[in-house]
Amino acid sequence: MYSFLNDYSEGAHPRILEMLNKYNYEQNTGYGTDIHCENAKGYIRKLLNREDVDIHFIPGGTQANTIAISSFLRPHQGVISADTGHIHTHETGAIEAAGHKIIAMPNIDGKLTPDEIIKAIEAHTDEHTIQPKMVYISNSTELGSIYKKSELIDIHKVCKENDLILFLDGARLGSALTSDTNDVDIKDLAELCDAFYIGGTKNGALLGEALVIVNDNLKKDFRYFIKQRGAMMAKGFIMGIQFEALFMDDLYFELARHANKMAKKLADIIKNNGYSFLVEPCSNQLFPILPNDILKEMEKEFKFIINGKVDDQHTSIRLVTSWATKEESIKAFKNFFDNFDINKISK
Amino acid sequence: MYSFLNDYSEGAHPRILEMLNKYNYEQNTGYGTDIHCENAKGYIRKLLNREDVDIHFIPGGTQANTIAISSFLRPHQGVISADTGHIHTHETGAIEAAGHKIIAMPNIDGKLTPDEIIKAIEAHTDEHTIQPKMVYISNSTELGSIYKKSELIDIHKVCKENDLILFLDGARLGSALTSDTNDVDIKDLAELCDAFYIGGTKNGALLGEALVIVNDNLKKDFRYFIKQRGAMMAKGFIMGIQFEALFMDDLYFELARHANKMAKKLADIIKNNGYSFLVEPCSNQLFPILPNDILKEMEKEFKFIINGKVDDQHTSIRLVTSWATKEESIKAFKNFFDNFDINKISK
């Protein structure tokens, strides 16, 4: 059984585990005040070419989103998101539980557009409605698509013009930035976003997201929020060590490139067999549309998520690859299609 | 420099790291639905001799407290705690941020008494005040003391009589249950508490607390709360693996006994040198009262936390040992006292 369920099925890349082993008996100070967190921040700042940004390591994505949003906004302010946004669809109302309304707008291929941001602003004009104050986007998106640099620039522009904070969820940032069709440099994010995070959990770490706060106005007292929301790990250094391993050299992007490469192979197999996709594949998440007959057989050998019914005979599914996806899985996938006898099924 | 700052300075016990390595490439399902979590729960249920309890792995203590309290209480209900309780003093208002008032009552050696619980109930009688609905205690306490079985029975009794939920924070439960003066069996907790947790972070794991819900009324939909508060780790299996390692044999208690043994050695050195303690030592946290002159020298060799001023010449400090404390540190501590020349200082 091969799993294409997600990119968090395995543990951590061996070089990360080695580092954790290496420093295991070292006595570090608690709560992320240790030397490894400092080192990791240094590497990331260098990569961004920005010494002035604040960086915090947060155990998971829902926490990163909730802490950032509830720290950056006042209670009467809301966040604009694509209606496919993770905060709107898959976080059990975490943002609302923190008191903030999400203004969900129609998406195009999982992406939010400046037009929709403006519509949201125009629909919220006085104290009888929530005040839009932040734009939430993710790169890659929930549908595996990625933002072009020009799209980010346009969103940045509409945010500046309307005094909105731009926050980018980078749970799968590695895959987005190493996509064949990507033209965004990680440095661009520090110029265009007020805050964003670099996901570790879905790119080879046991856990951890590196939240980068660029806008000075959003930096104050941020550690209070991390602590209040239970995200200040006693052994914060284990996130420091992992991000040190990921960013002391090119490992982070190396792992993401691998995931994308494996995804491309899967996509090619599907295309070569004549099937299409909900959204043109470009990162480590694929949403092929396949005949139900095939899926019935496929699920005997592979794990994946059913995305939704397309028509009576077709269903879209989600396939995800990761830093740990093996050639062996790809081969098995190819074999499945090569050996699949549609006529046999139909009988 | 030897650190007695806390019990979360080092990584994880080697047997835990080995297990993480061993299963690193195994493909597990996400969000704590994996086989390792199941195995670990099985070991803990067996230890408790209670197949009917629900068990959830939560990354950290503040999260465990917040999630349990906000799931178990309705918005108009509050929680009674000793005024030294971790939720009252060291969680940045996490419980209040979740909407609940803490009714802080005077402590005796860090412990809450039935008398104070009754006083709290009597002071909150109608809808103009919060409704007391839960009692929060921790074992061991913030001052390193532990509850005797008779004390837990008395607290349990006053809770039952007043329809209060009894919740025990066991961030340092290992140290409490392996204390020389302990007479509580872990099985007792499942009889006396509605819910409690078994701390991993402070007893040899990289992270993780095992929350045990005994009372059937408190079990429903609990995973929603874990997710909503960002504590449902994508790679939940890394907590499962660690608790599997801790409870497949006696490792959890073995580590706690080591910490206590090291603490006892420190305590004996201090006693032998004629100094006293804020609270009689019995677990892995010690609160000796030492002359300021000595402390001034001590902090050149050892790391510890200043607890508070006792009088103009004396200060209480906190020393903490762990599963990783080495004999070498104890020896250095003994050497320090052996070689310390009080007269030299005074000059």
Place this chain on the structure above:
Amino acid sequence: MYSFLNDYSEGAHPRILEMLNKYNYEQNTGYGTDIHCENAKGYIRKLLNREDVDIHFIPGGTQANTIAISSFLRPHQGVISADTGHIHTHETGAIEAAGHKIIAMPNIDGKLTPDEIIKAIEAHTDEHTIQPKMVYISNSTELGSIYKKSELIDIHKVCKENDLILFLDGARLGSALTSDTNDVDIKDLAELCDAFYIGGTKNGALLGEALVIVNDNLKKDFRYFIKQRGAMMAKGFIMGIQFEALFMDDLYFELARHANKMAKKLADIIKNNGYSFLVEPCSNQLFPILPNDILKEMEKEFKFIINGKVDDQHTSIRLVTSWATKEESIKAFKNFFDNFDINKISK
């Protein structure tokens, strides 16, 4: 200048003011525990033919909605509403500020349908999303439409089948129940809803909504919520006195019938002049679609709210009548149309 802005432009019906005067020097107990609140509850229970319901007087609608929803739901549960629902569009995120997500579904003429409720349920199936637990509807709706009895029965049915609480916002219940096209008896609401409220503010009172809790499971400790959210008025008896005045005889419905009668006259004038409506008028809120040229002139004599652009030449507006609307205003409105010379404008 005549105002059709809303139904809360004037003070209170004279019989209400008289009652307030009459009892002004009487010494009443505080916080709604007085004899007038008891009397008013008695009248309403008799009207509903239900002695078993709990009734609470709440100063305003946003408070009534927030208190009911946050008392009835646990933190991981959400409320399904039409996307035009007042809680979704005009309460500044009050429900989210209380921690609950609103699941907004498409409306038909301002109404929520069983189909949309089922769609919402089907889209929220596990702990990664909020749990739908309540249906919020209002009667009349934000667009002035009203629910037929059969529609309420169908919604009630889908709620029962899916363990959802049905909550009806009756800020304008008087107008709904006295509409010419209404077939719902107020007694039906106590059979079909778990809770609902009877609006006073928009039907002749200075302030106050009578919240009726039918479902026994929702009654416990409700006064704690009223107090905690600042809705327990010290002088609660002033709401008791007003609802006593409204329900000791037929005054409440008399006032609503007047508002509807005045609205019908306005609607007829508009229809007679050949204009249509966004939603067929049936209560005290009208949404005519009028040429912009006419509106330009109309706003010199009348106050009303612009609802939205329909096409380049037409705009929908909102006209609201109340218990206090005078024949004089209607006449002025008729005169306006009679004397309006479309040709003169065009020049």
Place this chain on the structure above:
Amino acid sequence: MYSFLNDYSEGAHPRILEMLNKYNYEQNTGYGTDIHCENAKGYIRKLLNREDVDIHFIPGGTQANTIAISSFLRPHQGVISADTGHIHTHETGAIEAAGHKIIAMPNIDGKLTPDEIIKAIEAHTDEHTIQPKMVYISNSTELGSIYKKSELIDIHKVCKENDLILFLDGARLGSALTSDTNDVDIKDLAELCDAFYIGGTKNGALLGEALVIVNDNLKKDFRYFIKQRGAMMAKGFIMGIQFEALFMDDLYFELARHANKMAKKLADIIKNNGYSFLVEPCSNQLFPILPNDILKEMEKEFKFIINGKVDDQHTSIRLVTSWATKEESIKAFKNFFDNFDINKISK
């Protein structure tokens, strides 16, 4: 039966009711945007000699406290209060339900001291605890005492030095400022506080508190908070009209002086009979300590609140007078003591 239960037993002063009658059919705009609110604000600004302050009318005290505190603070910040403070003892955890911890410090006669404020600051120094950011005091206090000007200046000073917001709950401000022992001018409050409110409910209005925001940094978007917390009354003009009546001339203070005068008469009767007080009386709340034998008889003729046991034979009670207290009640109280035969009871 005479009631000394509280100062909100009766309706409104006749001049207020007259004004409500007078403007009853006037068509006002909603939500506090009307001319009467403007007029009332003008009168209050003139009284304060400060044209730059923002003023908002809020229906009740718990709302005023909750809205102010949750608007002024960020989620990680707490408010320092005397442990007798209304927000800590009698608001059902409203402040915590809004997410903020109250740092309760020991009181002296119901008052908070600069020393206790400094102790609170010193105990909260890093991100593991809440950040103290506001001081809450009330004048008069829960024990009927009042702040001297020098005390307010000292508290103001410690607030400025520590970047704390000073917020004064003036639910009974009228009684405080017209006390015989008062040396504070209402103008002083605008100099010393960042925000405060002038209570109407307990001084002759049906409902309403006038919240004055002095500090420019606290003004932004405040109406959003009023709306979000359900305190933006549709018929906001009824608060405007009442405060117009109270402040267009000296009525507000006239009513308060009457309450104090009546209280003084009660206090003199008690003193003349040889009894003492928990706190020296100076405003419209008295806390005499009386023999239980007397109280047993007294409660047959008078309503009052039992405050607490003093010793086996004595209990402290609370007596409150108001703008509506009649000489007749005072006479009855005097008669009670004149005719009371202690020996008869003892037999």
